[in-house]
Structures are given as C-alpha cells and as structure tokens.
Amino acid sequence: MKGQMHVPFNAPTFLGGEMDGIRQAIANGHISGNGFFTLECEKYLEALVGVKRAFLTTSCTHALEMCGLLLDLRPGNEFIVPSFTFVSTVNALALRGATPVFVDVRPDTLNLDEEAVARKVNARTKAIVAVHYGGVGCEMTRLGEIARQHGTAIIEDNAHGLTGKYRGQPLGTFGRFATLSFHETKNVSCGEGGALLLNDEADIERAEILREKGTNRSKFFRGQVDKYTWVDVGSSYVMSEILAAYLGVQLNAHERIQARRRAIWNLYRERLQPWADKQGIQLPYVPPECDQPYHLFYLILPTLEDRQALIAHLREAQINAVFHYQALHASPMGQRFGGLPGDCPVTERLGDCLVRLPFYFALDEAAQNRVIDRVLEFKVR
Ligand SMILES: Cc1ncc(COP(=O)(O)O)c(C=O)c1O
Numbered sequence: 001m002k003g004q005m006h007v008p009f010n011a012p013t014f015l016g017g018e019m020d021g022i023r024q025a026i027a028n029g030h031i032s033g034n035g036f037f038t039l040e041c042e043k044y045l046e047a048l049v050g051v052k053r054a055f056l057t058t059s060c061t062h063a064l065e066m067c068g069l070l071l072d073l074r075p076g077n078e079f080i081v082p083s084f085t086f087v088s089t090v091n092a093l094a095l096r097g098a099t100p101v102f103v104d105v106r107p108d109t110l111n112l113d114e115e116a117v118a119r120k121v122n123a124r125t126k127a128i129v130a131v132h133y134g135g136v137g138c139e140m141t142r143l144g145e146i147a148r149q150h151g152t153a154i155i156e157d158n159a160h161g162l163t164g165k166y167r168g169q170p171l172g173t174f175g176r177f178a179t180l181s182f183h184e185t186k187n188v189s190c191g192e193g194g195a196l197l198l199n200d201e202a203d204i205e206r207a208e209i210l211r212e213k214g215t216n217r218s219k220f221f222r223g224q225v226d227k228y229t230w231v232d233v234g235s236s237y238v239m240s241e242i243l244a245a246y247l248g249v250q251l252n253a254h255e256r257i258q259a260r261r262r263a264i265w266n267l268y269r270e271r272l273q274p275w276a277d278k279q280g281i282q283l284p285y286v287p288p289e290c291d292q293p294y295h296l297f298y299l300i301l302p303t304l305e306d307r308q309a310l311i312a313h314l315r316e317a318q319i320n321a322v323f324h325y326q327a328l329h330a331s332p333m334g335q336r337f338g339g340l341p342g343d344c345p346v347t348e349r350l351g352d353c354l355v356r357l358p359f360y361f362a363l364d365e366a367a368q369n370r371v372i373d374r375v376l377e378f379k380v381r
Contacts, residue, residue, distance in 0.1 A: 004317060004318045004370075005318065005367065006318040006319075006320070007318060007319045007320065007358045007363075007367050007370065007371055008320050008358060008360075009320040009321065009322045009356065009358050009359075010184070010185050010358070010359070010360050011360045011361075011362050011363075012184035012185075012189055012191070012360075013187070013188070013189060013250060013257060013360065013361040013362070014362075015249060015250065015253055015256075015257075017249040017253075018245070018246045018249045018250070020249075021037065021245030021246055021248055021249045022242055022245050022246060024037075024245060025037055025241040025242050025244070025245040026242070028241070030241055031240060031241050031242050032238070032240060032241065033056075033238030033239055033240055033241060033244075034218065034221070034238060034241075035241040035244070036241070037241050037244035037245040037247075037248050038056050038238075038239060038241060038244040040244075040248050041054075041056055041195075041244050041247050041248050041251055042054045042055065042056055042195075044248070044251050044252070045180075045195055045197070045251070048162075048163070048170075048251075048254075049162070049170045049171075049172045049173060049178075049197060050170055050173050051172060051173060051178070051197040051198060051199055052198050052199055052200065052201055052204065053197070053198045053203075053204045053207070054195050054196070054197050054198075055195060055196045055198075055207055055208070055211055055237075056193065056194075056195050056238075056239040056244055056247070057193070057194045057195060057196055057211065057237045057238070057239060058192065058193065058194065058236075058237055058238070058239055059088075059181065059183070059192055059193060059194045060088065060157070060159045060179045060180060060181030060182075060183070060194035060195075061088035061091070061092055061194070062092075062194060062235075062237045063179035063180070063194045063195060063196035063237070064088055064089065064092030064093065064155070064157065064179050065092040065095060065235070065237070066196050066207060066210055066211065066237060067092070067093070067127070067155045067177045067179065067196070068092055068093040068095060068096040068098070069096070069210050069233065069234070070177065070203050070206060070207060070210065071126055071127055071153060073093055073096035073097070073098040073126055073127070074096060074097055074098065075097035075098070075099075076098075076124065077096075077097075077098040077099070077124060077125075077126040078098060078099050078100075078101050078122070078124040078125050078126065079093050079098055079099075079100060079101065079125065079126055079127040079128070079129060080100075080101045080103055080112075080117055080120055080121060080125060080127070080128045080129065081093075081100050081101070081102060081103070081129045081131070081328075082102070082103060082104070082105050082111070082112045082113075082129075082131050082347070083102040083103065083104060083105070083327050083328045083329040083330075083334070083339070083343070083344040083347040084104075084105045084110060084131075084133070084325050084327065084328075084344075084346070084347040084350055084351075085129075085131045085133075085157065085325055085328065086159065086325060087328065087333075089129055089131055089157050090328055090334075093127065093129070094337075098126065099337060099338075100328075100334075100337050101120050101125070102328060102329035102334065102337075102339050102343065102344060103116040103117055103120055103344070104116055104343075104344035104345065104346045104347055105133070105344075105346050105347055105350070106346070107346050108285045108287075109133065109136050109138075109285055109286075109287060109290075110133045110134070110346075110350060111130075111131065111132065111133050111136065111137075111138040111139070112128075112130055112131065112138050112139075112143070113346075114138070114139045114142040114143050114146065115142075117143065117146055118142075118146050121146055121150050121152060122150075123150075125150060125152045126152065126153065127152060127153045127154070127155050128143060128146070128147055128152055128153075128154050128155070129154075129155045129156075129157055130143055130154055130155070130156050130157065130174070130175065131157040131159075132156065132157070132158050132160060132161040132164060132171050133160065133296075134160055134161075134284060134292065134295050134296040134298070135158070135160040135161030135162070135163075135164035135171065135292050135293035135294075135295045135296075136161075136164065136284070136285075136286050136287070136290050136292045137161070137164055137165065137166030137171050137289075137290045138166070140166045140167075140169075140174045141167070143174075144174060153175070153176045153177070154174060154175035154176060154177075155175050155176070155177045155178070155179070156171060156172055156174055156175040156177070156178035156179070156197075157178075157179055158171050158172050158178050158179060158180055158197075159179065159180065159181035159183075159186070159194075160181070160186070160293070160295040160296065161292075161293055161295065162180055162186075162187065162188060162254070162293060163187075163254065163258060163291075163293045164290065164291060164292055164293045165290065165291035166289060166290055167289045168291075172197045173197075173199060175199065176198075176199055176200050176203070177196065177197065177198060177199070177203070178196075178197040178199070179194060179195065179196055179197070180194055180195040180197065181193075181194050182194060182195070182243075182247055186295070187254070187257055187258065187261060187293055187294070187295055187361075188247070188250045188251055188254050188257060189247070189250060190239075190243040190244070190246040190247035190250070191243060191246070192243070193239050193243050193244075193247060196211075206232065209231055209232045209234060210232065210233070210234040210235070210237070211234065211235075211237040211238055212234060212238065213230075213234045213235060213236055214230055214231060214232045214233050214234030214235075215228060215229060215230050215231065215234070216228060216229060216231050257361055258293065258294060260361050261293075261294035261295075261359070261361065262294045264294070264297070264359060264363055264368060265294040265297055265359075267365070267368060267369075267372070268283075268297045268357060268359075268368070268372065269283060269284075269297075271369075271372045271376070272299070272372060272375060272376070275375070275376050276299065279302075279379065279380045280302050280380065281299050281300065281301055281302070281380065282299070282300035283297075283298075283299060283300075284296070284297060284298060295359075296356055296359065297356065297357050297359050298324070298354050298355060298356045298357070299354070299355050299357070299375075300349075300350065300353050300354050301353045301354075301355065301380060302353065302380055303352070303353065303380075303381070304352035304353060305381060306353070306380045306381055307323065307352065307353050307354070307355050309378075309381070310355060310375070310378050311323070311355060313374065313377070313378050314371070314374055314375070317370070317374045319358065319370070319371050319374060320358060321355050321356060321357050321358065321371075322355065322356055323351075323354060323355055323356070324350070324354055324356055325347075325350070325351065326351040327341075327344060327347045327348045327350075327351045328347075329343050329344050329347070330343070330344075330348060357371060357375070358371055
C-alpha cells in the first residue's frame with residue numbers, strides 16, 4: 001500500500017535532554033570512562049535495583065563476560081542456559097572454555113524450565129543463567145533452591161528487565177551476578193551499553209580490576225595505591241562518559257518511559273486478546289508474582305507458515321514485525337556443544353512461531369492502532 005507511514009519494529013528512545021548531557025560530558029573535559037556521569041548512573045542503579053555495586057560496561061555481552069572471568073570458568077566446567085536466548089548469554093561464558101548445557105523453557109513465561117534445570121545440574125555446574133525473557137522473572141524461588149543445594153552461582157541475564165520484580169523483589173538481586181543491557185532496543189538505552197550488578201561484596205574489587213584491563217587503575221585514581229600496575233587478567237569494559245551522560249538522562253526519566261510503554265502494552269493486550277483467543281494464538285503471560293517492565297509484546301502463532309504469513313501481511317502495510325531467538329542448541333555452534341534438534345521442543349516451536357510487534361517509546365496511538373487493525377484482519381490457516 002503506497003502512502004502509508006512505515007512503522008518500524010523499534011526506534012531508539014530520545015527524550016531531548018540527552019544532548020545536554022553529552023555537551024556537559026565534553027565540557028567536563030572527561031569523555032573516557034569512570035567520570036561524573038558514570039558514577040552517577042552507577043549510584044542510581046545501585047539504589048534503583050538494590051545491589052551492592054553496579055558497574056557500567058560497554059554492553060550486556062561484556063558484563064556477562066565479566067561474570068565468566070569472576071567465576072574463573074575453565075574447560076571442564078558446565079553452565080546451564082536456556083536454549084531460547086540471545087547468543088551472548090552463551091558465548092560470553094563459552095569463551096572461557098566452559099561447556100553450555102542447554103535446557104528448554106516453560107511454555108507459559110518462555111523462561112528457563114526450573115525442573116529441567118534440576119535434572120541437568122551436577123558437580124561440574126558452575127553457573128545457572130536465568131534469562132528473564134521480556135523482563136518477566138524466572139521462577140527464582142526454585143532456581144535459588146537448586147543453586148544452593150549444588151553450590152552453583154546464579155547469573156541473572158536481565159538484559160530486558162530493569163525494574164522488573166519477582167515476588168516484590170527486584171530482578172537483579174537474586175543471583176550472585178546480574179547483567180543489564182542499554183542497547184538501543186531496550187527501554188532505557190544509550191545505543192550500546194550495559195551494566196554488571198554485584199550482590200556479593202567479595203566480587204567488587206576484582207570486577208573493578210577486570211573491567212580496567214586487569215589493572216588497579218581505579219584504585220590509583222582514588223589515591224588508594226601509589227602505583228598503577230597490572231594485577232590480573234582483564235579487558236576493556238568501561239563505558240565512555242559520552243554514553244553514560246546519555247544514559248543518565250534516560251535513567252532519570254525511566255518512570256516516564258515505563259508509563260508510556262505500559263500504555264502501549266496494555267492497548268495491545270486489550271485489543272488483541274479476543275482475536276487471539278479465537279485463533280489459538282498465545283499472547284504474553286505475566287504470572288501474578290511478577291511485575292514486568294513492559295519490554296516486549298509478542299504473539300505465538302500455531303505454525304511457522306502462519307507466523308511468516310502474518311509478518312508478510314504486516315510488511316505489505318509498511319509495518320515491521322520481527323521474530324526472535326532461534327533455538328541455540330540446534331544451531332551449528334550449539335550442535336558442536338552436543339545439542340541436537342528435538343532436544344528443546346518448546347524453544348524450537350518459539351523459534352518458528354513467535355513474532356514481536358512494533359514497540360517503542362515514540363510509537364503513537366494512531367500508529368499502534370494501525371498495527372492492531374492490520375493484525376486483526378489476519379486469520380490463521
Ligand atoms: C537476553 C539477552 N542477553 C544479552 C543480550 C546482549 O546485550 P548487548 O547487546 O547489550 O550486549 C541481549 C541482547 O538483546 C539479550 O536479549
């Protein structure tokens with residue numbers, strides 16, 4: 001259809017004040033990391049989530065890599081991950097030579113199936129990675145029990161879920177480690193960025209060193225040591241002040257961003273639920289014990305053909321809807337780790353049948369209603 005406005009899947013949130021923040025960072029004469037804005041964002045996150053320490057990083061991927069380093073993962077170690085996740089959840093730890101053990105997800109929340117975790121955990125398991133899909137919390141009570149019984153660390157990959165809660169407790173406070181993403185697709189963003197959240201005091205000093213190329217540079221700048229030297233392995237995971245300034249403006253406005261996203265999510269749910277029920281299409285499920293951050297709105301169609309037909313139907317109207325994770329255990333790399341197609345049937349079905357609708361801060365009601373009207377025209381085969 002000609003003349004219709006394109007509705008993208010995502011548009012990065014831009015509030016306006018970000019430019020002032022960036023100008024200020026430049027005026028401060030400090031655009032590398034660990035300056036005024038970085039510290040402000042870290043303090044803000046520590047208070048908002050309620051963790052012992054937050055470190056801004058260059059990405060969520062890098063924050064996950066730091067978890068692998070802090071755990072001293074090595075060949076022979078295993079870690080349990082959902083097959084339904086982003087590659088970084090696995091790669092970041094596999095980089096240390098540890099072996100991923102893929103488990104399936106629950107068909108309701110699309111989160112780690114905690115009973116499948118209980119079956120796979122063993123003496124080699126060094127970490128269980130709980131990915132809170134769409135910021136809806138995993139079954140943290142049960143996962144916590146399993147981890148305690150086996151002396152295994154929990155890493156919360158909370159790339160989607162800043163401000164999400166499980167039984168009233170913020171996501172990011174359950175594991176020894178948690179990670180956040182500020183990639184442009186996330187609710188609060190700075191283009192590319194992330195954070196490592198620490199709940200164990202004992203990890204703080206080493207994390208700071210790992211993030212600073214294995215040096216005690218941060219201690220030196222605080223005047224705590226008189227020499228700046230190489231003390232450990234490490235890498236370059238510090239976020240630039242320019243990005244931290246941008247991020248700080250969005251963090252301060254997170255309630256305004258959330259309020260708009262809640263309205264978008266609720267309108268999708270309200271207008272699509274009756275249509276979805278009639279056609280056997282599954283919409284997001286948020287258990288009563290979870291507070292979600294309204295990060296995603298997805299539909300699970302009965303078949304791959306239906307999903308592809310819906311994407312094409314929306315594309316004809318200049319609307320961009322996209323699928324999500326493809327089963328990692330069945331990918332070429334996953335199979336090198338022993339994964340076999342058929343191992344995780346729920347994940348495989350989601351790879352084929354799930355589609356996400358346009359969802360971003362600046363999505364106005366007229367454009368959203370146009371998306372919904374077009375979806376409502378669609379019939380499964
Ligand atoms: C569950 C999950 N973990 C990690 C990441 C990686 O985030 P980043 O792009 O900040 O490295 C993503 C990316 O969207 C993700 O969906």
